[in-house]
Amino acid sequence: MTDRSPGQKPLLVTVLVFPGVRLLDVTGPIEVFATANEFGGRYRVRTVSSDGADVTTSAGTGLSVDLAAPDVSYVSDVVLVPGGPEWPSLIKDDALLSAVQALDARSRLTASVCTGAFLLAAAGLLDGRRATTHWRYTDQLALRYPRVTVDPDALFVRDGRMMTSAGVSSGIDLSLALVEEHLGVDVARAVAKDMVVFMQRPGGQSQFSVRTSSPHTRQDMLRRVLDAATEDPSADHTLSAMARRAGISTRHMTRLFREELGTTPARYVEQVRMEAAKAMLEGGDDPMASVARHSGFGSPESLRRAFARNLGITPGAYRARFRTTGATSGTGPMTDSSEPREPSDRLLSP
Incomplete structure (x- = not known):
């Protein structure tokens, strides 16, 4: 299934973690990139904390860390900044914000999941840009950071070399879009099918907001x-x-x-x-x-x-589709097959 030649350069993904980070914000995207490697991808994921210490997530699960942010000497293809429920205190953590800035300075693209957008904004990386976050916090993001144009409807937003995504599981949607950008639509589709998720999900904070999909x-x-x-x-x-x-x-x-x-x-x-x-x-x-x-x-x-x-x-x-999940009646949108349906007209963020 994997078809990687020895000469292929790996795609380096650096995930910044911290005490109280939300577990799925971290593991959802990592699973997307790991699954892409089963279909010919070449992602190499490293976890980083501001001081190199292992962290405990908001769920109480421990996460091991590969290295400290100051020790990152390579250029990342993607830096991923997840969120956490204690984001109001996180945006006051100078060491964490310095880590965000340092990693961004050595990244081709910086992305956030859920309330990770607050860390990017607090670090000054979203000034003059469009962004989104979990629907519950879009108003606060706009109030705290007036130089950021907040889109409350988008599942994720791409503005130049910055990407922000909405609530927790949208990190999977964002990561699938990156896989499509890096490796093509066929690989992204294969990953979505393997993970039994929508390549494009209907409704909600739709990633196909016309305002965000247009360059x-x-x-x-x-x-x-x-x-x-x-x-x-x-x-x-x-x-x-x-x-x-x-x-x-x-x-x-x-x-x-x-x-x-x-x-x-x-x-x-x-x-x-x-x-x-x-x-x-x-x-x-x-x-x-x-x-x-x-x-x-x-x-x-x-x-x-x-x-x-x-x-x-x-x-x-x-x-x-939005009346019920169909869990009790067995009529949910994925009942027909183990693979999610794929609506016909996918628009990519730039």
């Missing part, structure tokens, strides 16, 4: 057009309307979408409207006509066609 645009006028679409999906967002809003020709607008976002204006708007419709279906009992109208699809039939095209299910079936 940064260099064009301010295009950013204004994108923001207008996400702020009011039901407004007029035809190609001509968007071009008029930006003060450019339709041909120029089409070219900007292709060059900056790798998609078409119509496709982008449909994704925005899908996101709005899914949020309404997940969180309420609004009639389908109301969902269609407020999300911008206009009619229940248009809404149904869009869901069939993008997810392969009806809006009603999508809503039903």
